[in-house]
Amino acid sequence: MNSNHLPASDQRPIGVFDSGVGGLTVVKQLLKKFPWESIVYFGDTARIPYGTKSEEIVRRYALEDSIFLLDKNVKVVVVACNTASAIAVPMLKEILTVPVIGVIEPGAKAAVYYSKNRKIGVIGTAATIRSNSYTKEILALSPEAQIIPQACPLFVPLVEEGWTDDETTYLIAERYLQGLRLNNIDTLILGCTHYPLLKNAIQKTVGKKVKLVDSGVETAEAVEQILKKNKLLATIEQMPKNYFFLSDMPYKFQEIAERFLERSIPHVETINFENYLLGKGEQFWKKYQTAQTKKY
Numbered sequence: 001m002n003s004n005h006l007p008a009s010d011q012r013p014i015g016v017f018d019s020g021v022g023g024l025t026v027v028k029q030l031l032k033k034f035p036w037e038s039i040v041y042f043g044d045t046a047r048i049p050y051g052t053k054s055e056e057i058v059r060r061y062a063l064e065d066s067i068f069l070l071d072k073n074v075k076v077v078v079v080a081c082n083t084a085s086a087i088a089v090p091m092l093k094e095i096l097t098v099p100v101i102g103v104i105e106p107g108a109k110a111a112v113y114y115s116k117n118r119k120i121g122v123i124g125t126a127a128t129i130r131s132n133s134y135t136k137e138i139l140a141l142s143p144e145a146q147i148i149p150q151a152c153p154l155f156v157p158l159v160e161e162g163w164t165d166d167e168t169t170y171l172i173a174e175r176y177l178q179g180l181r182l183n184n185i186d187t188l189i190l191g192c193t194h195y196p197l198l199k200n201a202i203q204k205t206v207g208k209k210v211k212l213v214d215s216g217v218e219t220a221e222a223v224e225q226i227l228k229k230n231k232l233l234a235t236i237e238q239m240p241k242n243y244f245f246l247s248d249m250p251y252k253f254q255e256i257a258e259r260f261l262e263r264s265i266p267h268v269e270t271i272n273f274e275n276y277l278l279g280k281g282e283q284f285w286k287k288y289q290t291a292q293t294k295k296y
């Protein structure tokens, strides 16, 4: 076959970042979908949570995380964190030199697709809910939709503690989710990368007829489309190499990570993120200054 006819391919890794380990639920879906793609994951475990921080800080952290991934020569940046997606993706799309995929757009699209009665619930961190990103995205696709948002800040620590099926979790879920049930939603967006681990408790609380939208699954679909469109897919012959980097090694990391990924992580590197970033990404910081003057 003439080399002109060979499908274009790109062996560079897919870059994924999250404020911590939650983004591993997105990695799990990416590994399922792309067994031949390499992945570089960065979890900002030293600075988690992002969900309680200001928009300004989340935007700066998201750019730093992206600069780290670009330094590892990634071909796309997947923002596997709802908080960072809700607040920083429009800015990152403008600044970065590779395609950027957040979890909000794919999640909103899927919810509009699944909902029949147009009553859609959204749960997430305080910052994600406050940003109204899901609401804006859903209304752009379906102006007649009714969106019922609910911040569930206690869900993240419950997952990290491993209390996914605990009596306490059911009590807290009931307290957070009863309003959504009373509003008769038929679709619920799990707007935080930790929440897929609480699927059982959430489903039992809102009722089995409610369709739960997992941003990880929907984002993996969106990544596939972007890779295809930009001719960035790796060839099937490639032996993938996956790298996991953290800005701090949290207590019981392997145990928590295995819960998210449903497999062990063979090699994790902890980096001194502040030192690593020194002198990196100068061209992005200039654009960032300009972007700060804009309203997203």
Ligand code: DGL
Pocket (backbone or CB within 6 Å): 018, 019, 020, 022, 023, 048, 049, 050, 051, 052, 080, 081, 082, 083, 084, 124, 125, 128, 156, 191, 192, 193, 194
């Ligand atoms: N990963 C974050 C998200 O999806 C949750 C944890 C945090 O607050 O940083 O929103």
